[in-house]
Amino acid sequence: MLGRIVEEYHNLFPVIFGEASECMQLVFGINVIEVDPNDHSYALITNLDLTYDGIVDDEHSLPKTGILILILCIIFMEGNRVSEEEIWEKLSFMGVHDGREHCIYGEPRELLTKIWVQEQYLEYRQVPNSSPPRYEFLWGPRVHIETSKMKVLEFLAKINDTEPRSFPLWYEEALRDEEERSQARMLP
Structure with missing residues (x-):
């Protein structure tokens, strides 16, 4: 990339690269990690330690992990469950609408x-006793295995240029979750 940058913008490369890396993180759910500073080589790693690569159809598809991470954040911030209506309302701010094809995320x-329900990243279920039927989203079992509430909170803090303790209610919940995970690992 350095060799292709117009000479007059060469000194702005770190800023341009930083902005591009942040966009990759937010839109595609991919973190750019420097592997070798001497060689200027980087690796692309899925955020939150998720194993899902976000490619759902063919090799021309774009990663969809970014929107999955956003949904996981929303579910966590809304008390570990969120109504389907609220998900669509929040996604509409990104130009993602129910029933409307999106240039990155598809349908x-x-x-x-x-x-994502089949991949077990999300649980989509009917709200009990709702008439007419309403649905809600929860974290699926695979999310509980691959990531944690603390990692989600760290991601939220990073994109908000702050630290996890800046969100005291969620931080306390994430700490409890870490403690429960730690205790579960110690059980025979």
């Missing part, structure tokens, strides 16, 4: 309610 309803 979002299928992605949320079928693909």
Whole structure:
């Protein structure tokens, strides 16, 4: 990349690279990690230690992990469950709408309610005793295995240029979750 940057912008490369890395993180859910500072080589790692690569159809598809991470954040921030209506309301701020094809994420309803449910990243269930039927999203079992509330909170803090303790209620919950995970690992 350095060799292709126009000479007059060469000194701005760190800023340009930083902005591009942040966009990769937010839009695609990919973190750019420097592997070798001498060689200027980098690795692309999925955020939150998720194993899902976000590619759902073919090799021309773009990673969809960014929107999955956003949904996981919303679920955590809303008390570990969120109504389907609220998810669509929040996603609409990103230009993602129920039933409308998105240039990066494709058909979002299928992605949320079928693909990620099948991959066990999301749980999509009917709210008990709701008439007419209403649905909600929760973290799926695979999320509980691959990541944690603390990692989600650290991600939220990073994108807000702060630290996890800046969100005291969520921080306390994430600490409790870490303690429970630690105790569960010690059980025979």
